[in-house]
Amino acid sequence: MKEALKDIKRLAKELTSDLDQEDYIDFMRALxxxxxxxxxxxxxxxxxxxxxx
Numbered sequence: 001m002k003e004a005l006k007d008i009k010r011l012a013k014e015l016t017s018d019l020d021q022e023d024y025i026d027f028m029r030a031l032x033x034x035x036x037x038x039x040x041x042x043x044x045x046x047x048x049x050x051x052x053x
Contacts, residue, residue, distance in 0.1 A: 012031070016024050 012028075016027055019027060
């Protein structure tokens with residue numbers, strides 16, 4: 001898991017390097033909202049075999 005988080009952090013930096021501060025903040029908040037939603041979905045739907053479909 002540590003390696004996956006490291007990769008995600010690196011990609012986020014690469015993909016947002018050209019954003020101004022306001023857009024970067026909006027992106028990070030949207031990413032956080034998405035990640036929370038994904039975790040909630042898995043937590044409350046344990047029978048899911050794949051959230052990537």
